[in-house]
Amino acid sequence: xxxxxxxxxxxxxxxxxxxxxxxxxxxxxxxxxxxxxxxxxxxxxxxxxxxxxxxxxxxxxxxxxxxxxxxxxxxxxxxxxxxxxxxxxxxxxxxxxxxxxxxxxxxxxxxxxxxxxxxxxxxxxxxxxxxxxxxxxxxxxxxxxxxxxxxxxxxxxxxxxxxxxxxxxxxxxxxxxxxxxxxxxxxxxxxxxxxxxxxxxxxxxxxxxxxxxxxxxxxxxxxxxxxxxxxxxxxxxxxxxxxxxx
Ligand SMILES: [Zn+2]
Numbered sequence: 083x084x085x086x087x088x089x090x091x092x093x094x095x096x097x098x099x100x101x102x103x104x105x106x107x108x109x110x111x112x113x114x115x116x117x118x119x120x121x122x123x124x125x126x127x128x129x130x131x132x133x134x135x136x137x138x139x140x141x142x143x144x145x146x147x148x149x150x151x152x153x154x155x156x157x158x159x160x161x162x163x164x165x166x167x168x169x170x171x172x173x174x175x176x177x178x179x180x181x182x183x184x185x186x187x188x189x190x191x192x193x194x195x196x197x198x199x200x201x202x203x204x205x206x207x208x209x210x211x212x213x214x215x216x217x218x219x220x221x222x223x224x225x226x227x228x229x230x231x232x233x234x235x236x237x238x239x240x241x242x243x244x245x246x247x248x249x250x251x252x253x254x255x256x257x258x259x260x261x262x263x264x265x266x267x268x269x270x271x272x273x274x275x276x277x278x279x280x281x282x283x284x285x286x287x288x289x290x291x292x293x294x295x296x297x298x299x300x301x302x303x304x305x306x307x308x309x310x311x312x313x314x315x316x317x318x319x320x321x322x323x324x325x326x327x328x
Pocket of ligand 1: 194195196213280
């Protein structure tokens with residue numbers, strides 16, 4: 083445990099150095115003094131982590147039947163560059179990768195991974211979850227969450243792993259660029275709820291789409307992701323007044 087913590091702290095420091103961002107603002111982790119229970123106290127900017135009432139992730143167990151429209155993902159761009167930033171393995175994207183929700187277009191900026199999953203579906207936690215982070219022109223956020231279960235090797239994930247450096251902050255271009263939509267299952271049935279970023283500053287007002295169908299990745303691939311990121315899942319947050327649309 084102690085060793086893990088030291089690696090996490092060192093990683094954060096390296097990242098801050100590489101990007102020129104302030105050490106203080108980036109100084110949080112998934113365990114110990116800087117762990118999720120303390121995020122709200124680390125920096126005034128992080129106060130929503132403690133005070134928010136629509137926080138993510140959640141255990142989705144209070145459903146309301148809604149006639150959710152078919153999800154239309156029109157990704158025409160590429161996954162471009164991968165980095166382990168000390169918190170997650172993140173892939174930045176390029177081009178017109180768009181989703182329209184509530185009549186509003188959202189553009190994909192990046193996707194990243196959590197081991198194990200952050201959101202739970204009726205109490206079930208998956209070994210890995212990917213978050214596809216989108217932003218609208220007026221600055222609103224939409225996250226599409228995709229669960230992974232153990233099974234066959236995932237070819238899109240392999241293209242990420244092939245060029246991934248374990249050195250914190252070391253960006254690498256993907257030699258095999260691919261359409262980020264290659265990750266998605268054929269059936270795009272989904273749950274929907276209102277939540278937040280699952281990392282500081284825990285900003286609320288985020289539209290969450292959680293795909294009902296997981297995709298597969300091999301045990302070895304998931305183990306490789308976990309070996310680099312360790313446990314990087316925020317515990318589930320209270321549902322409060324929210325319901326999950328299905
Ligand atoms: Zn995430």
